[in-house]
Amino acid sequence: MSLKKLSLQEFNDGLLAFLNASPTPFHAVATMAARLNEAGFTLLDERQDWDCQPAGKHYVVRDGSIIAFTVGEQPLANEGWRLFGAHTDSPCLKVKPRPELLKQGVAQLGVEVYGGALLNPWFDRDLSLAGRVYIQSTTGELTSQLVDFSRSVATIPSLAIHLDREANNERKVNPQTDLPPAVLLGEEKSDLRQLLAVELGLSAGDQVLDYELCFYDRQAAAICGLKGDFISGARLDNLLSCYIGLQALLTSDSQGHAVLVCTDHEEVGSKSATGADGPFLSRVLERLAPDRVAFSKALVQSWLVSADNAHAIHPNFADRHDGNHGPKLNAGPVIKLNANQRYATSDETAARFRQLAAAENVPLQDFVVRTDLGCGSTIGPITAGRLGVKTIDVGVPQWAMHSIRETAGSLDSEMLYRITRRFFAGS
Numbered sequence: 001m002s003l004k005k006l007s008l009q010e011f012n013d014g015l016l017a018f019l020n021a022s023p024t025p026f027h028a029v030a031t032m033a034a035r036l037n038e039a040g041f042t043l044l045d046e047r048q049d050w051d052c053q054p055a056g057k058h059y060v061v062r063d064g065s066i067i068a069f070t071v072g073e074q075p076l077a078n079e080g081w082r083l084f085g086a087h088t089d090s091p092c093l094k095v096k097p098r099p100e101l102l103k104q105g106v107a108q109l110g111v112e113v114y115g116g117a118l119l120n121p122w123f124d125r126d127l128s129l130a131g132r133v134y135i136q137s138t139t140g141e142l143t144s145q146l147v148d149f150s151r152s153v154a155t156i157p158s159l160a161i162h163l164d165r166e167a168n169n170e171r172k173v174n175p176q177t178d179l180p181p182a183v184l185l186g187e188e189k190s191d192l193r194q195l196l197a198v199e200l201g202l203s204a205g206d207q208v209l210d211y212e213l214c215f216y217d218r219q220a221a222a223i224c225g226l227k228g229d230f231i232s233g234a235r236l237d238n239l240l241s242c243y244i245g246l247q248a249l250l251t252s253d254s255q256g257h258a259v260l261v262c263t264d265h266e267e268v269g270s271k272s273a274t275g276a277d278g279p280f281l282s283r284v285l286e287r288l289a290p291d292r293v294a295f296s297k298a299l300v301q302s303w304l305v306s307a308d309n310a311h312a313i314h315p316n317f318a319d320r321h322d323g324n325h326g327p328k329l330n331a332g333p334v335i336k337l338n339a340n341q342r343y344a345t346s347d348e349t350a351a352r353f354r355q356l357a358a359a360e361n362v363p364l365q366d367f368v369v370r371t372d373l374g375c376g377s378t379i380g381p382i383t384a385g386r387l388g389v390k391t392i393d394v395g396v397p398q399w400a401m402h403s404i405r406e407t408a409g410s411l412d413s414e415m416l417y418r419i420t421r422r423f424f425a426g427s
C-alpha cells in the first residue's frame with residue numbers, strides 16, 4: 001500500500017481510470033474491492049464470525065454497496081469512528097425485464113428511468129450496456145457475473161428539427177415512448193438474454209435468468225478546457241466522492257477506527273437493503289463494538305463526513321444561486337448547509353471540518369440553496385438519523401448534475417482528498 005500522498009496528476013489519472021472502470025454501482029464496488037485487496041484489506045462475509053483485531057483492515061460488500069474499515073489501536077469506546085460516506089449510484093436508464101421491442105424494422109430495448117436523470121442529454125450518444133447477470137447452470141446452480149459490453153451498442157436518435165420545428169422551444173421527453181434505445185436493424189426482435197449469454201461466453205445449457213443492466217455513455221471521462229480546468233464525464237455524482245474516500249483510506253495510514261461507506265440507491269431515496277436508509281452500516285458497526293454500551297459510547301464520539309457533489313454556480317444561470325453561496329469550480333470543496341436538515345451539517349461539524357481544511361491549506365466554500373427554492377438531500381441526514389452520529393455534508397462543486405455527462409473542476413477533488421486523508425489519519 002502506498003502511504004505517500006498522491007500528487008494532483010496521480011490523483012486525477014487514477015480518478016479518470018476509476019470513472020471509466022465503473023459504469024454501474026456493481027462495477028464501482030468491484031473496482032474498489034480490487035484496490036482494497038491490493039492494499040491488504042480482507043473481505044469479510046456477513047454470514048461468518050469476524051475476527052477484527054487492532055490494525056486489521058477489512059471490507060464488506062452487499063451488492064452495489066461497500067464498507068471498508070481499519071480497526072484502531074485504541075479501544076473503540078474511547079474514540080469512536082471516523083466515517084466517510086458517499087454513494088455508488090447515478091441516474092441512468094435501466095433495462096426492463098422484457099425489454100425487446102420492434103418498430104419499423106428497428107430493434108429496441110425498453111428502459112426505465114433510474115433516479116432524477118436529466119433526459120435530453122441522453123439523445124445522440126454512443127451507448128453501451130453494463131450491469132450484473134444471474135446465470136443458472138445445467139445443475140441448477142445460481143451464480144452472478146458482471147457484464148460490460150465495453151463498446152457502443154445502442155443510440156437514442158433525436159427527431160430531426162425539420163420534423164419538429166418547435167424542438168428548440170418546447171421539446172419534452174416522454175420517457176416511455178421517446179427513450180427506448182435502438183440496438184439493431186432487422187425484422188426480428190433482439191433476444192437480450194441470448195445476447196448476454198454470447199457476451200459472457202456461457203456454455204450451452206447455462207441460462208440467463210435475470211439481470212440488472214443500465215445503459216451508459218461510451219465517451220470516456222477526460223480533462224477538458226483550454227487550460228485543463230475541467231474534468232468531464234459520466235457519474236461524477238457521486239463516483240468522485242467514492243474515489244476520494246477510497247484514496248484517502250488507502251493513503252492515510254490510519255491508526256484509528258476509519259470507515260469508508262459507499263452505498264447504492266441514493267438517487268432513489270436510499271431506502272433498500274443495501275442503501276444508506278437500510279441497516280447495512282449499523283449492522284457492520286455493531287459487530288465491531290465489543291458490546292452495546294461500547295457501541296453507544298463509540299457512536300457519540302464518531303463523526304461522519306458525507307460527501308456528495310454540490311451545485312457550482314453556472315455562468316449562464318447565476319440567478320439560480322444565492323449571491324453569497326454560489327460555489328465556483330476549482331475554488332475548493334463545499335460545505336452544504338440547510339436549516340431544514342436536508343443537509344446534516346451543524347455549526348460544530350462545520351467548525352471541525354474548517355480546522356481540517358485549514359491544516360491542509362485548502363479553501364472551502366459554502367452552499368445554501370436560494371431561500372425560494374427547494375433543497376436537494378443526500379445520505380448525510382439519513383445516516384445521521386439512523387445512527388445518531390454527528391455529520392457534515394460536503395462535496396466538490398460541479399455543473400450539470402444528473403446529466404449523462406457532468407463537469408467538475410480538475411482541482412477540487414484532490415483538495416477534498418487531502419482533507420479526508422487527514423481526517424482518517426486522526427490528526
Ligand SMILES: [Zn+2]
Pocket residue numbers: 087237238266308309378
Ligand atoms: Zn449525489
